[in-house]
Amino acid sequence: MKKTLLLFLFFVITSCYQETAIAIEGEFTTSYVDQDESIPVIIKIDNKVTGADTYEWTFEGGNPSVSNSKNPGEILYSKQGTYIIKLIAKNVDGESQEFTKTVEIKDGINIEFTHEIVKSNYSPVEVILKNSTIGEGLTFKWEFQDGSPASFTGKTPPNVIFTTPGEHTITLTVSNGFESDKQTKTITVNPYLVSLFTYEPKFEDDDYEASVTIDFTNKSVSATSYKWTFEGGNPAVSTEENPTVVFASAGTHEVILEASNDKTSQVFKSTITVLPDTNLRTFANIKLGINTAHNGNNIGAMFSTITREVYKANEINDENSALIDIVFQGLNSNFTYNRFISPDQANNYGFLALKNAQSTIFVNSQNLCNCGLNFTEAQFDSMENDTPIKALNISYTAGGAQEFGFTYPKIILFKTQDGRKGAIKIKEMVKNGTSSYILCDIKVQKQ
Incomplete structure (x- = not known):
């Protein structure tokens, strides 16, 4: 009986365990x-x-x-x-x-792209793009500011053309579907080609009388090479950027500049008028002060026909003192005693000595020189070339060097150390105390 009961309990327990797995x-x-x-x-x-x-x-x-x-x-x-x-x-x-x-x-984003300009960055600019971005499952969106095309979707875009001068951005946006990143680079398109020049004669040729030496200044934009043609010039052609040319004959001469780069070229033309040679230099309304005006540094008494400048006492130095060829001595503001003196004699007439001073002959009084001179105010005014003074015998005499008083208009003749002859016309004598001065025109042969 006990064995039967135990066997029954085993089956019950086993059955319950399997049901609760x-x-x-x-x-x-x-x-x-x-x-x-x-x-x-x-x-x-x-x-x-x-x-x-x-x-x-x-x-x-x-x-x-x-x-x-x-x-x-x-x-x-x-x-x-x-x-x-x-x-x-x-x-x-x-x-x-x-x-x-x-x-x-998703692949990480590490943008790498380069751009290469074909030929040069003169408009129009062609750009080759190389996309070195590594990764799979990436999408690429390109934007080209003012470019053609303006945008592109894909890994490697076609060549892009930029025509408008200035800076332009190239932007690449890369996405992996989860995130995106962008990289921007800038290219510069140079301005459009412009052919242009200016010119200026040498200082001694600023009257444009033959022969004239002219310096040309190239103002072209975006040019890399130059071809000049000078009608009547020497040289007649040039490839220099800024040439210097001599025009020996009077007349109107055409100058042509063809400026080029590797994309295009442009021509600019101008004309230069060269006047007949008068061999005469004219200076108008030159103020020369009396001694006190000069030494007080108000109005200079010394003039250079070479530099074309009036010098006060404090403006004279070792460089310009040897170029001074006219010195006026006005003893007082009443102009009772006046004369033009040779620069190498300046220290004898109330001025400091000039270093390496010039020697100029002045005829302050044609009446007293006893040298046969009678050059009039009318001749001075009508003189348009050096013919009227070329034959004048201008030499030093004690009478010709005499002083003169308060009288104008008055003509003074002179000859510089290098042999140039000239005339001074005193137009006015202005009484203004220690700043008194004379106002004059000067005509002199060229160097």
Whole structure:
């Protein structure tokens, strides 16, 4: 009887145990750490499976690649792709369940592109673009400011043309579907080609009388080469950027500049009028002060027909003192005693000595010189070339060097150390105390 009861209880207990076996249920979830889907990517595993005693994880493309932990934690992915995470869960009852998830790992974005300008950056500018960005599953969007085309979608765009001068941006935006990045580069298109020049005669040729030496200044824009043609000039042609040319004959001469770059060329023309040579230099309204005006540094008493400047006492130096060829002595503001004196005699008439001074002959009084001179105011006014004074015998005499008083208009003749002859017309004698001065015109032969 006891054996029968025990056997019955065994079957009851066994039957109850089989009915209450624990099933394997649930799932596991994945998430991107920091919501970062671009490599390197860390996937966090959250295991919510129940009823299992052992776990076999396989992480395709991951590190680690396998695990037996219930919660393997975080898995690192270093390469773009779509990967399967598989879990095989088992228990002691022999039950086994397989769970899978798919994760998508996107390529990281590291933009690399270069641009190359064909020929030069003079308009129009053609640009070759090379995209070296590495990665799979990426999309590319190009934008070309003021370019043709203005935009392009794809990894490698066609050549782009920029025509408008100035700076232009090239922007590449790369996306992996999760995030995007952009890189911008700038190209500069040089201004349109312009052919242009200015010119200026040498100081001694500013009257444009033949022969004239002229310096040309190239003002062209975006030019790399130059071809000059000078009608009546020497040289007649030139490829220099800033040439100097001599025009020996009077007349109107055409100057042509063809400026070029590797894209185009342009021509600019101008004319230069060269006047007949008068061999006469004219200076109008020259103020020469009396001694006190000069020494007080108010109005200079010394003049150079070479530099064409009046010098006060404090303006004279070692460089210009040897170029002074006219000196006026006005003894007082009433002009009772006046004369023009040779620069090398200045220290004898109330001035400081001039270094390397010139020797100029002055005829202050044509009436007293006894040298046959009678050059009139009318002759001075009508003189348009050096013919009227060329034959004059201007030489030193004591009578001709005599002083003169308050009288004008008055003509004074002179001859410089280098043999140039000239005449001074005193137009006015202005009484103004220690700043008194004479106002005169001067005509002199050229060097």
